[in-house]
Amino acid sequence: MTDALYLAWRYLAYHKVKTAILVTSITLIVFLPVGLRVLVRQSEEQLTARAEATPLLVGAKGSPLELALNSLYFEGDVPETMRYAQAVRVDTSGLALAIPLYVRFEAQGHPIVGTTLEYFQFRGLQVASGTGLTMLGDCVLGARVAEALDVGPGDRVVSSPESVFDLAGVYPLGMHVRGVLDFSDSPDDRAIFVDLKTAWVIEGFVHGHADLSAPEARGQVLQRDSTNVVGNASVVQYQEITAENIEEFHFHGDQAEYPITAVIAVPPDQRARTILRGRYSSPDDLVQIVEPTSVIDELLDAVLTVQTFVIAAVAVVGVSTLATAILVFMLSLRLRHREIETMRKIGGSRASIGWVMVSEIVVVIVVGVVLAGGLTVLTSRFGSAVIRAVIF
């Protein structure tokens, strides 16, 4: 038995290229469906964990998936906005803590998340360096953003205009980096957090400019009477909030009408959760309430369907690869008939020669399976980090 294994090993070691091709084929045949399953399961866990940690989402009627992706992962298209009054509605219902979100703008490719201080407590986010949000115009960076932009407390980040062709649109706002959050292994790592009011500054609903009623602002006034001053196009809004101009910042219109993309509703118990859901059941309501777990489960169902097709395809490829490997072994036997004849002439029995041939096949299969197992272990260990890097 040992002799047969030794001879098989020597043969495989001598024909390195052929052996490597066979082992690689076996490894891939085994690893691809198993590894894919592991990756999909880990993706599921990552997505589901974030959704499970978010009890309810309130947003404008439209795609629940868009709402969930934007609010949980700061990904995808910006959902329809709704009035801030909807956050007040959740708040005053007495059924849940309301955490408003306005996820629309970006700074150098990173999403700007406008929210309230409750968000940080809700997600358990801690400041690693610097401080939390303090004044209008401040921002706090997720760990990955700070790393990618190479900025930290005391630095400045500028919001990106939504369109380079929209000259009259959203002004870029220079934001002061107050702090950097601890690495949280979540989408929060690649977000820039600002106070909701700062997000409204970016949009222009809250802004600062020179006092139009002051005599020195005469050149910026289009029309003036005893009760109203109309500014002309030369009124320049401040593009950075400083200690000198912060008092000039003011709200235009009713804050209740300002836009937000979602409200995270955190009810204290199941009863409050059910009652709150019931309050949004009217078809005439302009907003919807969704359970992120349901939305993400639906998404994962679709992913699982695709996964089944992929695994079926991999299985077909695997079968054909296996058939090719068997053919390789059979052709190899035919090509090796002189070698087999020699083994027989020097006294090898049919059984011994058969053992050598079988041992070669077994060694190739075992090595291939072991390598596939190793790759699967690596995938399960580091796959989640790769998934997070890709998803988050």
Add this chain to the structure above:
Amino acid sequence: MYRPFMLMISASFLTCGGGDARPSTGGSEVDIPAVYTVNYPLQYFAERVGGDLVQVEFPAPPDVDPAFWTPDAEAIAALQMADLILLNGATYAKWLAVVSLPESRMVNTSAGFEDSYIYLEEAVTHSHGFGGEHSHEGTAFTTWLDPTLAVEHARAIADAFAVRWPEYEVAFASGFESLEADLLALDRQIAEIVARDPDRVLLGSHPVYQYLAARYDLDLHAVQWEPNEAPAAEQWQAFEALRADHPAQWMLWEDEPLAQTAARLREVGVEPIVFDQCGNVPRAGDFLSVMRQNVENLRRVYR
């Protein structure tokens, strides 16, 4: 806005961690909740309602008008750690619009009487871009000068305390009732004094007496003078013009005016008296003693 359930939920957040240290009673066996206020009247009301059960802090320095003060980063950090932040509402403390504070721990103590807010008529609006006309002025905010509104502030505080710390509800109710009795006594006294001459015309050195005037139907017109600054010539001219229409013999001041200002006022037949709005911690006494002194000063006017 008053949000009882939200306070409960945010309370449960706090107990669940988040890792922040509270600015309260380190070292003591019982962790006394930290309550922050945006002006002194609210601090006084909270202390009367909460007694020793809460630690009430008012972070503004003594030499500023809290309505126009902006807290520094250190004060904001302390406010962010507070268990409860009591707001005056009625656009008081405009700095609230430019700082980040935990919404769920803020209570607008005048939310219950928003329909009683007095909107400033003389504010100049402006417009540019989208959003239409708007004003930077807002509403009159010295709501506590109407003792009945002060009672409503105190009631909102008692309710907020009871929701957040229900185990002390009886003690809070008792503190509130005692305060309510004192405030309503003030109300009765002022009403009795004013009733002696309801048509008496008064002047105010500053536009801060709107709620007082509204409560007692006072014929009061205000200028914009500061007690520690001598009025300029044009301000005296405007004053004379105002007096032509409103021949008042008494002028309410937030604090003692400069001697030269008082002398010139007396020359033209106007006697200055102090009616301290008490927005910040008084140099002596407390809110009630200052208001009682105000009542005594007012008694001179209607003698």
